[in-house]
Structure formats: C-alpha cells, structure tokens
Amino acid sequence: MKIKNIPVDLIDVADENVRKNFSFGKDSSDQLMKEHLAKFELLQPVVVRFDNFTKRYKLLIGRRRFLALHNKGEKEIPAVITKLKGAEAEAASLFENLIRKDLSPLEKARMVKKLVESTKSGITGVSRLYGLPKSTISEWLSILTLPNQIQEKIENCEITLYEGIKIARQPTEVQINLADIEPAALKEELIRLGIKRGAPKGLLTVRLVFNPSKEKDRILWNSLEEKAKEKGYEVNDFVKEIILNYLKKGK
Structure with a gap:
C-alpha cells in the first residue's frame, strides 16, 4: 500500500x-x-x-x-x-462508515442495506467479503421492515436494537399493535410478549444472583442448569419447582 x-x-x-x-x-x-x-x-x-x-x-x-x-x-x-469506483467504491465507503460507533441503529441498518445492494451475491457476498455473519446482516435488515412508528421508537431509544430485531420476528398484527401502543404501556406489552426482560406488573418476583467468579456459585449454577435441561425446564422454572417441592415437604 x-x-x-x-x-x-x-x-x-x-x-x-x-x-x-x-x-x-x-x-x-x-x-x-x-x-x-x-x-x-x-x-x-x-x-x-x-x-x-x-x-x-x-x-x-x-x-x-x-x-x-x-x-x-x-x-x-x-x-x-x-x-x-462505482459499486465497489461505494461498498468500501459503506463498510468504513458501518464500523463507526456514533451511528444510530437505523443509520447502520440503512448502510447494511446499501452494502448488500451494492455487493455481488447480496447477503452472502457481504458476509464473505467483510466477515459479517449472514444472520447478523439479516437481523440488521429486518428492522427496516418494521412499521415507521416502531423505527421511530428505535431512533428515539424507546426500543433497543435488540428488541427491534425480536419485534421483526413477530406477526404483522403484533407489530402494528406495538406501533400504535401508548409509550406508558409499551414496556409492559414488550415484557408480556417476551421481547423485553422483566416481569409484568402484579407479579411477585424473587431474584437470585450467581457470581461465576466464585467457585461455589459456579458449581451450583452449572448443576441447576444441567438438572433443568434434563427435565426440559428453563432454570428459573426449575428453581421454582424446587422451592414448591421443599415447601410441600415442610407441611
């Protein structure tokens, strides 16, 4: 060079x-x-x-x-x-800007779209040339298919990029409902749909924290995870069952 x-x-x-x-x-x-x-x-x-x-x-x-x-x-x-020059030059310029940290999620998504459109073989070509996983490229493109109101919520940081990607996997009617919902009710609806982590209002919750840097915590977590998988449970559901069984025995 x-x-x-x-x-x-x-x-x-x-x-x-x-x-x-x-x-x-x-x-x-x-x-x-x-x-x-x-x-x-x-x-x-x-x-x-x-x-x-x-x-x-x-x-x-x-x-x-x-x-x-x-x-x-x-x-x-x-x-x-x-x-x-031409499409190759534009693709190089796009990728240079894509790795910038100060771009909004929608700016990056639009650049990914232009990069795909200006590269031979589309998503596969971009993945091969720039080392981006095809799944990641598809996820970026998916937020551009969302209703404009949801895209605005992403732009205004009311919805995160990760949540936007999960919304894009929802049926069209769910997306439309989320687009029209009032900001105050949006969080609860995202939690109800499993898009945002958290518990809906009215639920009683218990929080358990495991520190992987502590051997005792790590062993306990690995054991819970293994036993939960054997029963086909998520860890939180498995822990809930353990607590219920313990309380029943205490009666």
Missing part, C-alpha cells in the same frame, strides 16, 4: 462516498475529530481515486478526516490512491 501526500485543494468528495451530503462540524464526533487533529498528526490516511477527466482526486474514504484537516488549513493530506 503506497501512501502519497496530496494537495487538499485537488480533492473532491466522490459521489460514491455515502456521507457526501452530510453536514460537517455540528455533531460531537465531528468536533472531537477537529480537536484531535488540531493537536495531533493524522495517523490513518484517506482513500482517493484519481479522475483522469477532471485531473482531480475523488475522496472515497475519510471524509471527516479530510474536512477536519481542510478546516485546519492544512495544504496536504496523506492518502492511499485506489482504482475502486
């Missing part, structure tokens, strides 16, 4: 860059990038393609790094020059 310093004023953001039309400088991650580059050198080069027609470079990967250095007044930027 050859890295070359390229004049900043010879670089344009490529059409294939998936964040080309996003604003820069307003969100906290942009500010952090600018503050970091104001103090330190750029460690990761951007990726560009040379355009023979315009005699300029097209930025494929590293838009925020490029804009931050541009704002800083730098004249040159370290860059890797590639021949990627």
Whole structure:
C-alpha cells in the first residue's frame, strides 16, 4: 500500500462516498475529530481515486478526516490512491462508515442495506467479503421492515436494537399493535410478549444472583442448569419447582 501526500485543494468528495451530503462540524464526533487533529498528526490516511477527466482526486474514504484537516488549513493530506469506483467504491465507503460507533441503529441498518445492494451475491457476498455473519446482516435488515412508528421508537431509544430485531420476528398484527401502543404501556406489552426482560406488573418476583467468579456459585449454577435441561425446564422454572417441592415437604 503506497501512501502519497496530496494537495487538499485537488480533492473532491466522490459521489460514491455515502456521507457526501452530510453536514460537517455540528455533531460531537465531528468536533472531537477537529480537536484531535488540531493537536495531533493524522495517523490513518484517506482513500482517493484519481479522475483522469477532471485531473482531480475523488475522496472515497475519510471524509471527516479530510474536512477536519481542510478546516485546519492544512495544504496536504496523506492518502492511499485506489482504482475502486462505482459499486465497489461505494461498498468500501459503506463498510468504513458501518464500523463507526456514533451511528444510530437505523443509520447502520440503512448502510447494511446499501452494502448488500451494492455487493455481488447480496447477503452472502457481504458476509464473505467483510466477515459479517449472514444472520447478523439479516437481523440488521429486518428492522427496516418494521412499521415507521416502531423505527421511530428505535431512533428515539424507546426500543433497543435488540428488541427491534425480536419485534421483526413477530406477526404483522403484533407489530402494528406495538406501533400504535401508548409509550406508558409499551414496556409492559414488550415484557408480556417476551421481547423485553422483566416481569409484568402484579407479579411477585424473587431474584437470585450467581457470581461465576466464585467457585461455589459456579458449581451450583452449572448443576441447576444441567438438572433443568434434563427435565426440559428453563432454570428459573426449575428453581421454582424446587422451592414448591421443599415447601410441600415442610407441611
């Protein structure tokens, strides 16, 4: 991989860059990038393609790094020059953005969808090229099939990504009901459906905590889990049966 310093004023953001039309400088991650580059050198080069027609470079990967250095007044930027273009270039840009931590679940889901659409063999191709499990890709895509109201709840953090994926496995009528339900009743309904962990209102609960770092707790848990499986029970149901049998013997 050859890295070359390229004049900043010879670089344009490529059409294939998936964040080309996003604003820069307003969100906290942009500010952090600018503050970091104001103090330190750029460690990761951007990726560009040379355009023979315009005699300029097209930025494929590293838009925020490029804009931050541009704002800083730098004249040159370290860059890797590639021949990627079209769908391949867009796929590379998508994956670069997909691994960012500051994207919302829906932003990532939309990027996964575009990545699948721009990669040969779809889900299988993305899985093979980028090492993402096919099941994970399918789960990301599934939240885009949810009613818009539920997608908004995910965006607003009223529903987690994990819960959204589980909702996508529910029948359509259940999804529609959850989309229309009032926020105050949403949690209880998710618990009732087994989508959210917890106990519905009115139930009496007992909480047992096992610390796997303690040998006694670990042995006890493993024993409970093994016995529960033998009887076809979940551990909590098996423990409940043990308690009931103990109380019956005490009578």
